[in-house]
Amino acid sequence: MRAWRPILALAALSALLAGCGDDPSTGDAAAAAPAGPWQFTDGSGQVVKADKTPTRIIAHAGEAAALMSFGIKPVGVYADEAVKTDPNLKSLDLTGIEILGEEWGKIDVEKAAALRPDLIVGDWWPAEKAHSGMEEGVDEKSKKLAELAPVVGVSQGKSIVALAEGYEDLAASLGADVDKPEVAANKKRFEQAVATFKEAVAAKPGLTVAAMSPSDEKVYVANPPYAPELLDLQSWGLKVIDPASPDPSFPYWENLSWENADKYQPDLILWDGRSFTATANAEWGKKQPTWFKIKAAKAGAAVSWPAFWLHTYGDFATELDKLTAAVKAADPNVGD
Amino acid sequence: MSATSPYATGTPRRRARRAVALGPGLAVLCAVLVLVAFLSVTMGSRSLGLWDVLRALGSLDDDGSITSTVTLEMRVPRTLLGILAGAALGVAGAVLQGVTRNPLADAGIMGINSGAAAFVVFAITVLGVRGAGVYVWFAFAGAAVALVLVYAIASMGREGATPVKLALAGVAVTAGLASVTSGIVMTNVDALNELRFWQVGSLAGRYTPILTGVAPFILVGLAVSMFFGRPLNGLALGEDAARGLGQHVPRTRAAAFAVVAVLAGAATAACGPIVFVGLVVPHVARFVCGPDYRWILPYSMLLAPIVLLLADVLGRVAVAPDELQVGVVLGVLGAPAFVAVVRYARLSEV
Numbered sequence: 036m037r038a039w040r041p042i043l044a045l046a047a048l049s050a051l052l053a054g055c056g057d058d059p060s061t062g063d064a065a066a067a068a069p070a071g072p073w074q075f076t077d078g079s080g081q082v083v084k085a086d087k088t089p090t091r092i093i094a095h096a097g098e099a100a101a102l103m104s105f106g107i108k109p110v111g112v113y114a115d116e117a118v119k120t121d122p123n124l125k126s127l128d129l130t131g132i133e134i135l136g137e138e139w140g141k142i143d144v145e146k147a148a149a150l151r152p153d154l155i156v157g158d159w160w161p162a163e164k165a166h167s168g169m170e171e172g173v174d175e176k177s178k179k180l181a182e183l184a185p186v187v188g189v190s191q192g193k194s195i196v197a198l199a200e201g202y203e204d205l206a207a208s209l210g211a212d213v214d215k216p217e218v219a220a221n222k223k224r225f226e227q228a229v230a231t232f233k234e235a236v237a238a239k240p241g242l243t244v245a246a247m248s249p250s251d252e253k254v255y256v257a258n259p260p261y262a263p264e265l266l267d268l269q270s271w272g273l274k275v276i277d278p279a280s281p282d283p284s285f286p287y288w289e290n291l292s293w294e295n296a297d298k299y300q301p302d303l304i305l306w307d308g309r310s311f312t313a314t315a316n317a318e319w320g321k322k323q324p325t326w327f328k329i330k331a332a333k334a335g336a337a338v339s340w341p342a343f344w345l346h347t348y349g350d351f352a353t354e355l356d357k358l359t360a361a362v363k364a365a366d367p368n369v370g371d
Numbered sequence: 372m373s374a375t376s377p378y379a380t381g382t383p384r385r386r387a388r389r390a391v392a393l394g395p396g397l398a399v400l401c402a403v404l405v406l407v408a409f410l411s412v413t414m415g416s417r418s419l420g421l422w423d424v425l426r427a428l429g430s431l432d433d434d435g436s437i438t439s440t441v442t443l444e445m446r447v448p449r450t451l452l453g454i455l456a457g458a459a460l461g462v463a464g465a466v467l468q469g470v471t472r473n474p475l476a477d478a479g480i481m482g483i484n485s486g487a488a489a490f491v492v493f494a495i496t497v498l499g500v501r502g503a504g505v506y507v508w509f510a511f512a513g514a515a516v517a518l519v520l521v522y523a524i525a526s527m528g529r530e531g532a533t534p535v536k537l538a539l540a541g542v543a544v545t546a547g548l549a550s551v552t553s554g555i556v557m558t559n560v561d562a563l564n565e566l567r568f569w570q571v572g573s574l575a576g577r578y579t580p581i582l583t584g585v586a587p588f589i590l591v592g593l594a595v596s597m598f599f600g601r602p603l604n605g606l607a608l609g610e611d612a613a614r615g616l617g618q619h620v621p622r623t624r625a626a627a628f629a630v631v632a633v634l635a636g637a638a639t640a641a642c643g644p645i646v647f648v649g650l651v652v653p654h655v656a657r658f659v660c661g662p663d664y665r666w667i668l669p670y671s672m673l674l675a676p677i678v679l680l681l682a683d684v685l686g687r688v689a690v691a692p693d694e695l696q697v698g699v700v701l702g703v704l705g706a707p708a709f710v711a712v713v714r715y716a717r718l719s720e721v
Contacts, residue, residue, distance in 0.1 A: 138561075174557070251502065251576045252568055253693070282693070293576055294417035294441050295692040322502075324444035324578065328437055 075208050078159025078166075078190030078201075085185065088210060089154035093135065093147055093180070095167040097123040097346035098156045098188060101199065104221065104347045105206035105213055108132065110150045113168055113180075115139040122308070122344050140173035144180050155186040156205070158198070162261055162286060195264045195345045202346060225348035228355040229271060235359045236272040241367040245276040245299045246340050248288070248307035249319050249326060254296045255288040257307075257342070262287065264345050264354075265305075273362070276301055297328035300370035303361060304331050305340035334369045393666050396659070400673035404454070407680045411450040414684050416691040417441055448582045449574050453683055453697075454676040455582075455589045456574075456638040457648060461675025462596045463635035464649030465656065465667050469603035470627040472534040477650035478514075478635035481537075482544040484644035486517020487636070489548040491569055492555050495562045506569055507581055507640045511588075514636030520544050522628050531621050533610070572645040572698025574683050585637040592634040593672060599627060600665030607662060645698055647705030648675050654712045 071087035094102055096114035100123040103109070113136035114121045118129060133150055136142040157167035165171065166186050169178045180186075189201030207213045236242070246257035246265055258281040259265035265275050276299050278289030291298055306315065316337045320327040327333040338361035341354040413424050419438050427434075427442040460478065467476040478484060490513025494500045500509075524540040525532040556563035602623045605613040613620050635649065652675040653667060660666035679697065682704060686695035 138559075141558075250568075252573065252696075253575075280692070290693040292416035292687070292692060292694040294415050294445055297437060298692060323576070324440050325437070328440065 073208060075187050075205060077187045078161070078192070079164070083185045083187045085153065087153075088208075089152075089184075090209075091150060091152045092154045092156055092209070093150060093152040093184070094156040095158065095188075096121050097344050098158060098167065098202065099132075100124060100127060100350070101202035101346040102156065102206055102209075102211075103127060104349060105203060105211040105218060106215065107206050107209050107211050109156070110152065111135045111147055113142045113147075122341070123346060123350065136168070136177070140168075140177060142168055142174075142177040142180050144176055144183070147180055148183055152184045154209075155180060155184050156188055157186060158188045159190045161190055161192060191263060191343070193260075193263055194267050194270070195351055196267060198263060198346060199348050199351070221347070221349040221352065225352040225355075228352040228359070232268075232273075232355050232359045232362070233271045235362045239362060239365065239367045241371075242303065242362065242365055243274040243276055243301045243367075243370060244303045244305050245278075245301035246305040246307070246342070248310060248342075249296075249323065252293075254291045254293065254326075255307075256291060256299060257288055257305075257340075258286055260286070262343065264341060264343075264351070267351075268358070275305070293323055293325050296323065296325040300329065301331050302336065302367050302370040303365040304329070304337040305358075306337045307342045308339040308344075309342060311337070311339040329370075331369050334366070336365055336369055393660055393670075397669055397673065400670065400677070404673055404677050404680075407677050407684075408450050408454060411453060411680045411684050412442065412446045414688055415441070415446055416687045416694045418691070444578060448579045449577065449683075450680065451586075452577055452582045452641060453574050453680045455586055456642050456645065457676030457679030458593055458672045459589045459634040459638040460645060460649040460679070461652040461656075461671035462593060462668055463631045463638070464675075465653035465664070465671040466596055466599055466603065466627050466634075467631050467649075468653050469599075469664055469667075470606060470624055470631075471537045472607065473538050474654070475650070476538070476541075478631075478639060479644065479646065479650075480545065481541040481631070481635075482517035482521045482548060483514040483632075483635045483639055485545045485548040485552065486513040486515075486520075487511070487639045487644065488566065488570060489513055489552045490516070492552050492562050492566055495565050496555055496559050501565065504580060507584055510569075510640035510643075511585075511636050514639055515632045517544055517548060518628060518632040518636070522625065526621075532624050569643045571696040572643040572701070573696035574642055575694055575696065577641060581641050585641045588633050588637040592630055592637070596630050596634065597668055597672075599630065600663070600668055603627070603664035603668075604662075607664070643698060645679070645701060647701045647709065648679055651705060651709050651712055652678060658712070658715070 071085060073088040074082055074084040076082050092102065092107065092109040093111040094109040096112060099109050099112040109132060111133040112118070112124065112129070114124060115138070117137045118124045118134055133146060135147050157169065159166055160170060163170045166188050169181055187205065189198050189205065191198065203213050246262065248255040248257065256278040257265060258278055259269055259275050269275050278299070281289045316332055316335055320332060331337070338358060345351050345354065412428070413421055419441060423438040424442050427439040431443070433439050433443050464477045467481060468474060487510035490509040491506045494506065494509040521537065521540045521544045522532060524544065525536040556566055602618060605616045605618045606620070606623065610620055638645070653671045656667045656670035656674055660670050682700040683697040686697050686700040689695055
């Protein structure tokens with residue numbers, strides 16, 4: 036079940052990494068001529084250098100989408116699910132790009148090697164201290180991707196806006212023209228989406244939301260400091276509940292036993308988009324006696340939360356418009 | 372494995388005294404089990420007022436309040452499932468240790484857990500099903516298939532399913548099924564993630580449908596198993612002696628295995644593989660009762676759910692509002708407990 040990937044991938048390394056979740060600054064593109072030498076500050080804080088500007092790039096799904104939005108076409112991509120359903124890739128033209136993986140944790144490194152890449156691009160996950168596709172819990176073989184070429188990525192830090200800007204910088208360092216009209220149009224659409232979202236939120240000062248993910252064993256409540264898109268929503272005025280006691284070894288979530296499912300009473304549930312379906316709320320209400328003790332769940336106030344995948348201004352604008360509609364439709368007194 | 376005679380351990384007078392003490396002992400264990408069940412209903416990862424819980428229990432009707440829902444729809448079925456699964460695992464372990472004359476026999480070593488896991492993985496990857504409610508039946512089927520396989524392999528050859536051959540067949544089938552399972556989950560991360568949850572062993576998130584699904588199997592299995600005291604005592608003397616006492620040894624073994632398949636299969640299906648209860652509790656029972664299976668079986672049936680429920684309550688209150696799976700708690704507490712049993716009880720005398 037995709038919903039647990041971030042949970043499980045990290046559960047495996049648990050306490051080892053607890054407490055060392057310092058947050059490196061997001062990548063800064065160094066001003067460099069397209070011919071090289073080239074350098075880029077990775078999300079981990081390391082400066083990656085090359086004599087020539089990389090041209091044969093292998094990128095993880097969302098990172099590939101971000102680069103492509105600036106006109107940088109990778110030679111290969113690896114995704115966490117089928118590229119036809121991956122939210123980052125499904126609407127993109129992937130002809131001429133080698134698909135190296137369509138499942139979390141599995142990358143065809145042999146095929147990747149045949150592409151002779153000179154750069155691998157994957158987000159840096161500060162809590163896991165790893166790049167996308169090479170985290171704890173993936174196939175050991177997949178990690179060998181890092182041996183083919185230098186790996187860089189922007190940190191999944193405090194903001195999707197910063198993430199998008201980071202990839203803009205990376206694209207610029209790779210020679211992209213980031214001042215193209217399409218890019219500007221997406222940015223404008225995004226700015227408008229933010230403005231209408233802020234307006235909708237400001238009109239409902241009493242509205243609180245919680246980002247949640249129910250499972251057979253427990254209910255997970257997302258911890259905004261580890262979910263950049265939730266931090267963005269908070270910065271635009273939406274009251275996203277900060278869970279009181281996130282799992283210390285896996286700070287992405289607070290784990291609630293089903294007995295405690297109703298610990299938080301938001302007015303609107305932001306439901307993990309990886310498991311959200313139109314019928315999910317009703318199904319969980321039937322399956323778990325306490326799910327409908329969350330008044331918002333009982334009222335059917337749930338909307339898909341684009342969890343951990345956004346990378347571009349365009350995608351964020353589209354998702355933001357959906358959230359704006361949900362905020363407008365929400366009853367700010369459901370959870371009171 | 373020395374086959375000490377159960378009738379050679381003491382003078383008649385000592386045996387009589389023991390029986391006198393063991394009868395009331397069962398009553399005491401019953402009382403303790405009721406007390407532990409009470410704890411399991413009143414304590415948990417959510418703190419509820421004692422009186423509110425009692426009022427909810429008294430009305431037996433979900434009035435829609437959170438106390439009532441948590442008590443009646445979550446804790447009561449969980450506690451009942453814990454009692455049934457615990458009793459099933461304890462008795463299954465005792466019967467297996469008796470019939471195989473192997474002090475290390477438990478559901479895990481006889482291929483039950485690996486069979487159940489293999490079928491759950493099969494359900495996830497090939498059939499694409501998800502959810503604890505569906506896994507139950509696949510796990511049950513897998514446990515039964517594995518046990519039949521173990522018994523069939525061990526039965527090959529002239530001398531039939533001897534203890535040594537059973538142990539070897541159990542290890543072989545376990546290894547075979549486990550490698551199939553890990554072969555699949557290595558290539559399918561989704562299945563691995565689903566299996567990881569199932570494989571810990573837990574009483575959480577399992578409500579009335581699962582309880583009512585497995586309860587008939589466990590209740591019938593427990594009732595039948597109580598008639599195995601005398602045949603197991605006979606087998607403990609060794610195969611020849613058992614035959615001399617008029618037992619049909621292969622038939623006894625086959626029947627005992629069938630009971631174990633039903634008991635351990637149902638418990639594993641409902642809760643996932645729960646370790647140590649089936650292994651350690653029969654040894655504790657044997658330590659208390661001596662080698663007479665007519666006492667070991669009922670003692671195991673009462674001791675095991677006490678242990679399981681206590682471990683579950685501990686896991687629920689230790690990290691509230693989160694919960695630890697009972698399988699984790701038992702794993703942590705079970706190892707030292709087993710060391711203690713090995714140290715103080717004479718393990719080899721099954």
